Amino acid sequence: MTSSRPSVLVRGSINIDEFYSVQDIVRPGQTIASRSLKKLLGGKGANQAKAVACAGADVLLDGAVGGDDEGKSVKGKLCDYIEGSEGKIIGDRIVLAEGVSTGKAVIQLADDGENCIIILGGANTHPRPDPTPLIPDNITHLLLANEIPLDSTLSYLKAAHSRSATTIFNPSPMLSAEALRAFPFDQLEWLIVNQGEMSTIYDSLVGKTDSISDSEDSPEKVIENALALYKKLDCKTSILCTLGGQGVIYVRSISTTSSGTDTENVESGHLPAAKLLNPIKDTTGAGDCFMGTFAAGMARLAKNNSERKAEVSKEDFTDVLKTCLVACSMCVEKEGAQDSYHPISAVEERKK
């Protein structure tokens, strides 16, 4: 049984994604009719928190929604019971921001598959009544993305690091080259990126890549680049790079003890994507699914160990990654982001 005290904290965005189905994307000066409107819960913070909860861990979601009925309903839905999982989202730190709208993504989906999106930060970017990071003692893992003001991300990163929680960050939307160069990577334990994000960071911090393209490099080439980036980050930040249909590569720091002396070492590898049992429907939110499932798996290992930051064996680590890959393959077979996340019982069944 998981305890009701959450082990994972997500500080991030909460959105309502509004999908308008249109024949063609609206042009300047034009008024068009939409055939339908579908509203789904989204925002990287909410997506990641849902993925953590589906993967069986309790998660404290620290974010904000509007103080109106719409915002209250979003908060209620996020904290709903998830059948087939012992995990849940705890909403005590979801602020109801009075006089402000819940964050929105207004998406036009055209018949030819083209889309265009307007983002309203709303409550996500509104100044918080109390901006001081709150990291409860039982939190072992913090998840961050970049859809909230960067100064908030940085203050949570610092606070969690100083409390010995494991920090995990996905820089999406991507930071500017200047912000990347100033980023306190010494406080970051896990950088999780997709292939496009990986090459942008590489270009900004290491130098121009000789990649074929953002998405066509072989896993071996991405590992080579990730190792160079890892060195550039003073061998302190481990890296996971998801490769869509090619799975994931990792570069992680491990410490080995020999004759009583600890030595920091690096381990790297590639795991292919899990087999799909159905055609791909929609890859939206797959990266967030990966992040949340990873944090839940690592938090479970930390909980089973008396030492908060005990070394994770290669076997345990690759098992966590395999669970992430199965959860993601199930996610891309279904439409939507959070709606496509499956409870851990179903993921474990598919993993057998």
Ligand code: ADP
């Ligand atoms: P993002 O959504 O951040 O762009 P990716 O596209 O790399 O991230 O996808 C994240 C994960 O989703 C991958 O590591 C993989 O497990 C799964 N995935 C994505 N696309 C596919 C695909 N075409 N086939 C199988 N799995 C996929």
